[in-house]
Amino acid sequence: MLTLYDYLPSQNGYKVRLLLSQAQIPHRTRLVSIFEGAGRAPEYRAINPTGAVPAVRLDDGRVLSESNAILAYLAEGTAYLPEDRFLRAKVAQWMSFEIDYVQNTIGSLRYWALTGKLEQRPAELVAMKRAGARRALDVLDAHLAATPFLVDGAYSVADIAVFAYAHLADEAGIELSRYPALIAWVGRIRSQPRFLGQVFPYSIDPHASGELS
Ligand SMILES: N[C@@H](CCC(=O)N[C@@H](CS)C(=O)NCC(=O)O)C(=O)O
CATH class of the missing domain: 1.20.1050.10 (Glutathione S-transferase Yfyf (Class Pi); Chain A, domain 2)
Structure with a gap:
């Protein structure tokens, strides 16, 4: 199953969440606490060398980062990306x-x-x-x-x-x-089907006032 690496207040993460919902793509989520340095950990750097979310791990183990590249990949063959x-x-x-x-x-x-x-x-x-x-x-x-x-x-x-x-x-x-x-x-x-309205405020993360190193 596809794994999404996400941080809830991230609207780059939201883009991927929205498409996963609308295209009904089964997935699981792993949260990355970016303000606590989890993005800088070697295990996450192996997934996305920049340390940023979002990223995805495909069923076959390959990984992909940059929200818009992920959208383009996941939308292939769906109504959300034209063929022309x-x-x-x-x-x-x-x-x-x-x-x-x-x-x-x-x-x-x-x-x-x-x-x-x-x-x-x-x-x-x-x-x-x-x-x-x-x-x-x-x-x-x-x-x-x-x-x-x-x-x-x-x-x-x-x-x-x-x-x-x-x-x-x-x-x-x-x-x-x-x-x-x-x-x-x-x-x-x-008003699109399976729209995802929830936007998470940074205030849900007690560490968000810190600087990203
Ligand atoms: N251009 C990237 C930007 C990703 C990005 O800046 N993500 C932020 C959250 S919105 C992040 O993870 N920042 C932590 C860091 O850069 O270490 C994309 O579209 O995915």
């Missing part, structure tokens, strides 16, 4: 966009804000991340004003990847209410 070559490349395009423009801005700001680290970060860096986050949401809002989902009008792993952090922009200090098309898209995603 160009459309698959469009899915890859939005998943790359997610890493650079969404995860790297909203993801960082939300993590810092919810674990009390925002004030400790250089103001210029925070301003740069905020500008990047707004730029990403502008791009998404303009695109989603013309289409129900990111690629070819059909719900796919591109939506799952972008949704994970984009819909939590408020928690990163970026007003989601400024982006009406994006809000409507969030509603469409929430």
